[in-house]
Amino acid sequence: MYYQFYEHKNDYHKYRLDFELNKSYYDFNFYLFCDAVSSLPIIISAFHFLLTKQGLGKECKKISDFKIFVNDEECYKNNRIVLPENYTKNITINEIYENIILECIMPLRIKQKNQFVRAENLDLKTLINSIYQRQMRLLGREYKKFPYEIKGEITKRNLYFKDLMRLSNRQNTTMQIGGLMGNMEIRGLSKECYEVLKLGEIIGVGKQCVFGLGKIQIKEFNG
Structure with missing residues (x-):
């Protein structure tokens, strides 16, 4: 193991x-x-x-x-x-919202063209593709594009770079694992796009999710 x-x-x-x-x-x-x-x-x-x-x-x-x-x-x-019975859970999304606030609770690290995406360049397509590809790999499937049209618009963003360092006792080294934190307002999401973002709350977004990075939270609002 x-x-x-x-x-x-x-x-x-x-x-x-x-x-x-x-x-x-x-x-x-x-x-x-x-x-x-x-x-x-x-x-x-x-x-x-x-x-x-x-x-x-x-x-x-x-x-x-x-x-x-x-x-x-x-x-x-x-x-x-002492384990509870039926401790395995399936992810179900019962409600769909068009307008959300996406909170980056932990540093978000997403790469494009071998460079980490900056706050001003982060877009909805990049977020959704990152989550979807992680989902495919967790399921043991090969890379493929998100099969639905990406609908939605980032209307406000309040993002900043948070520097973070990880110490590896096993390797006796340190790693820079900083990334984007803050929040974004997203409007006009389709059902499929909203579902992928909600999935990201569980499986994480971007690089080094296993260390706790890429933690997001979705807050719905009407307006």
């Missing part, structure tokens, strides 16, 4: 770390996609070992007072893993 999750090159990893910056406490989600869901018991054990034995950060801070949940149900009790 270690090879599959960390060392397997040239492949889309079927998991994603999910958290927010500048919190005063540890609180994060960890998404497993497709066949990676079968590794859930091992993942839970690994997180328990990380928190209690190995520790977090440079100081290897160990934590004893914590809880682990699967789909909002506590799953580690009395040193035993």
Whole structure:
């Protein structure tokens, strides 16, 4: 599993770390996609070992007072893993909105022509294609273009570059992983475009989603 999750090159990893910056406490989600869901018991054990034995950060801070949940149900009790029934979820989108605010909660890194897209050049087509291609790769399918007309317009943008550095204890190196944060107002979305953006809330957008980057949130509004 270690090879599959960390060392397997040239492949889309079927998991994603999910958290927010500048919190005063540890609180994060960890998404497993497709066949990676079968590794859930091992993942839970690994997180328990990380928190209690190995520790977090440079100081290897160990934590004893914590809880682990699967789909909002506590799953580690009395040193035993107790999984809820039917813990695998399908993504369903019940409501469609034409007008949204798209929040970039974590730095967004999308490449075009071997360069990272700047705030002023980020467009709806780039966002949707990034999410759609990630979806295809997670499903084990080959690259293909988004099969619907991309309808919608970014009418306002309030984006800025957030510099961020990641420390790899395993490789004893640091990585610059900064990207775009802020929000955009998007109007006139078609059903298909809205659904892809909502999917991006779960699977992430752009590069290095496995490290927590590319976290977005969709807020609907009428107007």
